[in-house]
Amino acid sequence: MIPLYYYTILSAxxxxxGLIGFLIRRNIILLFMSIEVMLNAxxxxxxxxxxxxxxxxxxxxxxxVMAIAAAEAAVGFGILIAFYRNKNVIDSDKADLMKW
Amino acid sequence: xxxxxxLSLLPEIVIILAGILVIAADLIIDKKDNIxxxxxxxxxxxxxxxxxxxxxxxxxxxxxxNMLISDSYAVFFKVALIILSLxxxxxxxxxxxxxxxxxxxxxFTFILFATVGMMIMAGSLDLVTVYVGLELMAISIYILVGxxxxxxxxxxxxxxxxxxxxxxxxxxxxxISFTYGMFGTTNLVVIKNFLQNNTTANSGYILVxxxxxxxxxxxxxxxxxxxxxxxxxxxxxxxxxxxxxVGPKLAxxxxxxxxxxxxxxxxxxxxxxxxxxxxxLTMTVGNVVAIAQTNIKRMLAYSSIAHAGYCLMGLVAAGxxxxxxxxxxxxxxxxxxxxxxxxxxxxxxxLNKKGISGSELDDFSGLNxxxxxxxxxxxxxxxxxxxxxxxxGFAGKLYVFMAAVKSxxxxxxxxxxxxxVIALYYYLRIIVYMYMKKPADLxxxxxxxxxxxxxxxxxxxxxxVLGIYPEPVLNFAKSAAGGMF
Numbered sequence: 046m047i048p049l050y051y052y053t054i055l056s057a058x059x060x061x062x063g064l065i066g067f068l069i070r071r072n073i074i075l076l077f078m079s080i081e082v083m084l085n086a087x088x089x090x091x092x093x094x095x096x097x098x099x100x101x102x103x104x105x106x107x108x109x110v111m112a113i114a115a116a117e118a119a120v121g122f123g124i125l126i127a128f129y130r131n132k133n134v135i136d137s138d139k140a141d142l143m144k145w
Numbered sequence: 146x147x148x149x150x151x152l153s154l155l156p157e158i159v160i161i162l163a164g165i166l167v168i169a170a171d172l173i174i175d176k177k178d179n180i181x182x183x184x185x186x187x188x189x190x191x192x193x194x195x196x197x198x199x200x201x202x203x204x205x206x207x208x209x210x211n212m213l214i215s216d217s218y219a220v221f222f223k224v225a226l227i228i229l230s231l232x233x234x235x236x237x238x239x240x241x242x243x244x245x246x247x248x249x250x251x252x253f254t255f256i257l258f259a260t261v262g263m264m265i266m267a268g269s270l271d272l273v274t275v276y277v278g279l280e281l282m283a284i285s286i287y288i289l290v291g292x293x294x295x296x297x298x299x300x301x302x303x304x305x306x307x308x309x310x311x312x313x314x315x316x317x318x319x320x321i322s323f324t325y326g327m328f329g330t331t332n333l334v335v336i337k338n339f340l341q342n343n344t345t346a347n348s349g350y351i352l353v354x355x356x357x358x359x360x361x362x363x364x365x366x367x368x369x370x371x372x373x374x375x376x377x378x379x380x381x382x383x384x385x386x387x388x389x390x391v392g393p394k395l396a397x398x399x400x401x402x403x404x405x406x407x408x409x410x411x412x413x414x415x416x417x418x419x420x421x422x423x424x425x426l427t428m429t430v431g432n433v434v435a436i437a438q439t440n441i442k443r444m445l446a447y448s449s450i451a452h453a454g455y456c457l458m459g460l461v462a463a464g465x466x467x468x469x470x471x472x473x474x475x476x477x478x479x480x481x482x483x484x485x486x487x488x489x490x491x492x493x494x495x496l497n498k499k500g501i502s503g504s505e506l507d508d509f510s511g512l513n514x515x516x517x518x519x520x521x522x523x524x525x526x527x528x529x530x531x532x533x534x535x536x537x538g539f540a541g542k543l544y545v546f547m548a549a550v551k552s553x554x555x556x557x558x559x560x561x562x563x564x565x566v567i568a569l570y571y572y573l574r575i576i577v578y579m580y581m582k583k584p585a586d587l588x589x590x591x592x593x594x595x596x597x598x599x600x601x602x603x604x605x606x607x608x609x610v611l612g613i614y615p616e617p618v619l620n621f622a623k624s625a626a627g628g629m630f
Contacts, residue, residue, distance in 0.1 A: 053326070060319060067312060076308055083315035090322035098329045103322075106273055106331070110318060113280045117314070120284050121307055124291045128300040137308070140301045143376040 052093035059086035073125055073135045077118065084114050150208035153200065153215045156193040156223065157261050163189025164257035171250030182253045183238045187231060189257065194227045205628070207270060211332055214270040221625040222267035222399040225480055229391050230260040232487045232600045237384035239594030240494050244293060244382060252292055256388065259285035263396035272321045272331040275400050279317070279364070282396060283310050286389050290381040302380020309373040313363030320356025323349065333408035340411040350409075354416050357404060358423065364397035365453045366446075368426040375438075378446035383497065383504070386442060387490030390449045391483050398456055398479060402472055406463050407629045413464035420461045425560055428454030432567040442504045444571060445489055448530060451568060452482055458557055459545040463626075465552025472626035473619070474544035480618055481529070481537030481611050488526040488604030491597055495519060509575055511584025520579045522605045529608045531572040532565045537611035544619075 059082055066079030088107040095103025125135060132139055151158065166189075167182045174181055197220055200206075205216035233256060241252055262281030269275045287310065291303025321331060327349050328336050362370040378386045405416050431451030438444040456475050463471030493504045496512075496519075513520040529536035542565060549558040611618060 056322075060315075063315070073304070073308070077311075080311045080315055084318065087315065087318040087322045090319070091325060094322065094326040094329075097326075100329065102331065103325050106276075106321070106325070109273065109277065113277070116284060117280070117311065120287050121311070124287065124300070124303045124307055127291060127294045128304050131295070131297050131300055137304075140304055142297055142301050143379055 049093060049097050052089055056086040056089040056093070059083070059089065071136050071138050073128075073137050076137060077121060081114065081118075084110055148208075148210055150206060153206045153208050154213070156196040156200070156227070157264055159193045159196060160189055160227075160257050160261050160264075163193075164254040164261075167250050167254050167257070178242070180238065182250045183234060186234050186253045186257055190227050190231045190234070190260075194224065194231075197223045197227060209274075211334065212271045212274045213265070213268050215268055216625075216628050217621070218402070218625040218628055219268035219399070221476055221621060222395055223264045225395055225483055226260055226263050226267065226392060229388065229395070229483055229487065230256055232603070233384055233388040235596035235600045236387065236487070236491050236494055237382075238596055240382070240384055240497065240597075243497065246292060246382075248292060252289065255285040255288050255292075259289070259388070259392065263392050266396040267399040269400070269403070270333050272324060272333070272404075275404075276314075276317065276321060278396070279400075280314065282393060283314070286385075286393065289385045290377055290389070292385070293382055296380075298380040299382070300380075302377045305373050305380075306377040309363060309370075313360050313370070316356050316363075317360030320353050320360060323353050323356065327353065333404060337408045337410070340409065344411070350412055351415055354409070354412065354419060358416070358419050361397045361401050362423060365394050365401075365456070366450050367423050367453055367457060368430040368450065371427070371430070371450050374450055375443045375446040378449075379440060379442045379504075383442070383490050383494045386445075387487050390445070390490070391486050394449070394453060394456075395479055395483070398460070398475060401460060402463070402475065402626075402629060405460065406472055410464070410630070417461050417464040420457050420464075421554070421557060424454050424457035424461055424557065426454075427451065427457060428561060428564045432564045432571075436567070436571050438571070439506045440504055441493060441506060441509070441575070444506075445486070448568065448571075449486065451564065452478075452530075454564070455542060455545050455561060456482075458549050458554075458561055461554060461557065462545070462548035462552040465554060467548040467551040469623070469626045469630050470544075470551060471548040472629055473622045474541070474548040476622035476625055477615065477619055478541035478545055480622070481541045481608065484604045484607040484611070485526055485529050485538060488522070488601060488608065489530065491601045491604065492519060492523050492526070494597060495593075495601070506575065506578060509578045510582035512579040514584050519601075522601055523579060524576050525605050525608060527572040527575055529612070531569045533569075535609065535612045537608050537615070540612050540615045 063079045063083035067076055070076055088110055091103040091107040129135055163185055167185050170181045170185060200215050201217060201220045207214050241249055259282045262278045265278030266275055269278055287303055287307045290306050291299055293299040325331050328339050366374040428451050431447050431454055435444050435447035456478055459471050459475035496508050529538035532538045532542040546558045546561055
């Protein structure tokens with residue numbers, strides 16, 4: 046059996062990859078995808094802990110995470126389409142009307 | 146302890162039903178200029194307010210498989226949130242017609258749904274319900290921020306708020322997943338008992354605390370997680386700004402209190418240290434950057450960041466010797482903050498011109514000559530935000546600083562007082578503009594709707610009443626905070 050910490054390390058690596066992607070990418074769709082990678086890191090964590098504790102709570106929570114992420118993506122793409130209609134780009138650099 | 150108890154969920158159910166009814170009514174009744182959406186929303190909220198008040202009389206109920214609790218702490222926040230939502234609906238009714246928002250029913254529906262999300266957060270006893278409530282709130286507010294689809298500013302604000310909100314969600318979930326990994330549960334009561342019985346230190350706890358602080362730092366707009374705040378506040382429609390500057394903060398502080406003070410009290414040495422640093426940064430950056438702003442909405446955004454810093458100070462005190470006094474001061478501060486911010490944004494709505502939001506500093510010059518009553522009310526609100534007696538801003542700051550001193554966080558209280566002095570500068574600048582400058586030569590259309598003026602009046606009266614006679618709210622906050630220890 047694979048020890049628990051393998052999963053934790055995998056999830057930590059995925060989380061960091063997602064975070065770095067979020068910070069350095071400029072294309073908004075890629076930003077969404079980076080966040081999805083981070084959420085998948087969370088799901089790996091939850092499911093591996095769930096099997097470690099032999100309880101279902103973590104797996105149920107991971108289904109919650111997926112369902113709500115889908116709802117978020119729907120709203121996010123709606124916002125992105127409205128943005129695209131006005132600007133004709135999906136670059137986060139172009140969202141620069143307001144600065145501190 | 147009952148497994149499922151829909152009676153304790155009745156206020157939320159009523160509000161959700163009202164939200165669905167608003168959409169249905171909008172489909173059935175033809176799209177003339179009717180106010181059916183407002184009527185249904187307000188009625189639903191008033192019924193929910195009574196039902197929530199009724200819960201206060203009952204003892205605490207833990208329901209839905211230990212997921213939700215309705216104790217006086219939850220009821221305090223729920224009452225505040227319903228009042229907020231009522232006020233926001235009243236101030237936006239006329240404004241959204243002026244701005245030509247076509248999706249009126251959806252606007253009110255999402256305000257109601259966001260309110261339910263925040264109420265679930267306030268009453269949650271499990272990190273899963275915290276997450277679900279937070280998402281219901283956040284998704285609704287993303288839509289509300291971006292509801293003026295054709296405006297650049299609104300698009301940009303919604304996009305920024307959405308992306309950083311997503312990031313906050315990812316951090317929250319990562320924190321929750323480690324909480325689950327460490328305790329084998331996400332239930333806050335079980336975690337509390339576990340920590341009381343196992344006092345051995347575990348460095349993993351700090352990881353969880355850091356992730357939770359990051360996630361809720363985003364929601365309360367604490368520095369250094371505040372970057373989205375001024376942009377989202379400026380780009381959103383003014384009533385939405387009023388809503389999102391108070392609601393998510395109330396809900397996030399409710400959760401912070403429930404998680405840190407109630408559940409993780411054994412780890413207070415660690416989280417008070419983190420929150421002390423965040424609180425000092427938040428107060429100072431918020432107030433210093435606010436000085437440089439010429440747009441009132443941006444200025445109020447930075448001022449709301451600073452206010453979050455004061456509340457965090459109260460939370461730190463709650464982890465110290467002051468105990469329940471600290472949490473009580475946070476609750477009282479937030480209840481005053483609700484009326485101050487809604488009042489301030491109502492005045493910006495009142496000065497709204499067609500097309501432009503009317504929120505530049507110059508729009509306020511000579512306000513006294515044009516509308517002496519409005520200028521007076523704005524002065525009361527600004528003095529309260531600055532913390533001048535006899536207003537609720539003063540009373541709230543007094544209790545927060547008192548709690549900090551009682552917890553032996555002298556330096557924190559001193560920094561807080563110094564910050565209030567800085568804050569006085571930029572609040573008084575608006576008063577100087579209103580009373581000493583010549584009015585700008587522009588004929589503007591102002592928003593004279595009766596509900597707006599009603600809310601404005603209520604806010605000003607509440608600010609003064611809470612400042613002069615705070616006992617009833619203070620006692621309510623005391624009983625609410627007392628149950629958390």
